[in-house]
Amino acid sequence: MKSQDYRFSVAPMMDWTDRHCRVFHRHLTGRALLYTEMVTTGAVIHGDRQRLLGFDASEHPVALQLGGSDPRDLAEAARIGEGFGYDEINLNVGCPSDRVQNGRFGACLMAEPELVARCVAAMKAAVAVPVTVKCRIGIDEQDPEVALDAIARGVVAAGCDALIVHARKAWLNGLSPKENRDIPPLDYDRVYRLKRAMPDVPIIINGGVPGIDEAKAHLQHVDGVMLGRAAYQDPWRLLSVDSEIFGEAAPHATMQDAFEAMMPYIEAQLARGTRLHAITRHFVGAFHAVPGARAFRRHLAEQGVKPGAGLEVLRDAIAHVGARAPAEAAA
Ligand SMILES: Cc1cc2nc3c(=O)[nH]c(=O)nc-3n(C[C@H](O)[C@H](O)[C@H](O)COP(=O)(O)O)c2cc1C
Known part of the structure; x- marks a missing residue:
């Protein structure tokens, strides 16, 4: 089994880290481990798999995040994900939304470490790629000293290959998912x-x-760091990941170069009927402290959403950006 390099990853984020977003991020860093949005076992097993799980070959290394709590379903969904070519299968033990709690998975599983361990054991038995868990330090009244240890020891004994810890509790009663990312x-x-x-x-x-x-x-203390909002909202930060974290050259020196390299992908997607906005909506924060960044955003927002919008909209938006933004300036 190929071991994963966990030093830097971009977090799984519903509605944000879809396949187009991941291709964009991959043009900014060749080395970050990328995660899908959470997909439930029910969707994987019964849904339109190609739409839910299909991804571009350029995205590797890419991990599939699953939501579920039935060991057999998770094993089945993991096997399907491995068949699609994912490099890792991750179990969500951190999402606090009501919809997720009703399904008895996500963060509420912090209260059921033995069940989570059984889920991991079933997934491990089903696939050869690494199986990982993303959890919180605890929920509600739990003592994080006890709760995190219980989850960690259980899943590691079951074969879990790595543990991602969102370093705050989830409060399941009274806070929205968004508040649960900021308030605890x-x-x-x-x-x-x-x-x-x-x-x-x-x-x-x-x-x-x-x-x-x-x-x-953080890398002085742990094996890896996962960025969520900072990576998505300010993707220019990703241009310095390969040099700063991995000591390697980035795939492209500037955001403009990354966009240029992405044009054939966008063209192919448009030809398949994907709307330009479905891709360019991820570019909003591409430029930072560069003259023309605001005009770039406005052009995409106004023109990119029009039916039939094509590559020229993106090219015209980029033309608003004055200075070329080197990766070093972006750091
Ligand atoms: C829009 C959005 C959607 C998210 N969806 C998921 C998800 O599907 N699965 C998951 O484990 N975490 C999800 N998260 C939580 C992030 O993965 C991450 O744990 C959290 O944002 C904290 O990291 P950050 O402060 O770097 O953003 C989501 C976060 C955001 C902002």
């Missing part, structure tokens, strides 16, 4: 302690990491 306080030290207690298990920290410099600081 971050506790990075709790995740560092988990790493010290489990030196042989890759531990990846997530939550509130604003940029690449801060990610590097």
Whole structure:
């Protein structure tokens, strides 16, 4: 089994990290591990698999995140995901939405470490690619010292290959999913302690990491860092990941070069009937502190949504951007 490099990843984000977003991110960093949006086992098993699971070959390494709590269904969904070519299967034990709680999966599984361990064991038995878990440090009244240990020890004993920890609790009653990403306080030290207690298990920290410099600081304590909102809302940050984290050259020196390289992909998608906006909606934060960034955004927002909008809309939007933004300036 090929072992994964966990040093830097972009978080799974519903409605955000779809296949077009991931192709865009891959043009900015060749090395980050990318995650899909969460897909439920029911959707994988009974839904339109090509639409839900299809992805572009350029996205590797890419992990499929599953939501579910039935070991047999998770094993089946993991097997299907592996068949599609995903490099890792991840189980969501962190999402706090009501819809997810009713399905008895996501963050509420923090209260059921034995069930989560059985889920992981079933997934491990079904696939050869790494199986990982993304969890919180606890929920509601749980003591994170106890709750995180219980989840971590259970899944590791079941064969879990790495653990991603969003370093705050989820409060399941009273907070919206969005509030649950901001209000419960971050506790990075709790995740560092988990790493010290489990030196042989890759531990990846997530939550509130604003940029690449801060990610590097976390790497002094844990094996990997996962960025969510900072990566999506300010994708220009990803241009410096390969050099700063992996000591390698980025695939493209500038955002403009990345867009140019992405044109054939966009053209092929348009030819298949994908609307331009479905792709360019992920580009909103592409330029930062560069003259013309606002005109770029406005052009895409106004012209990109029109029926039949084609590549020229993106080209015209890019033409508004004055200076070329080098990766170093972006860091
Ligand atoms: C729009 C959005 C959708 C999200 N969807 C998922 C999801 O499908 N699965 C998951 O495990 N976490 C999801 N998350 C949580 C992120 O993966 C991440 O844990 C959280 O945003 C904290 O990291 P950050 O502070 O770097 O953004 C989502 C977050 C956002 C902002």
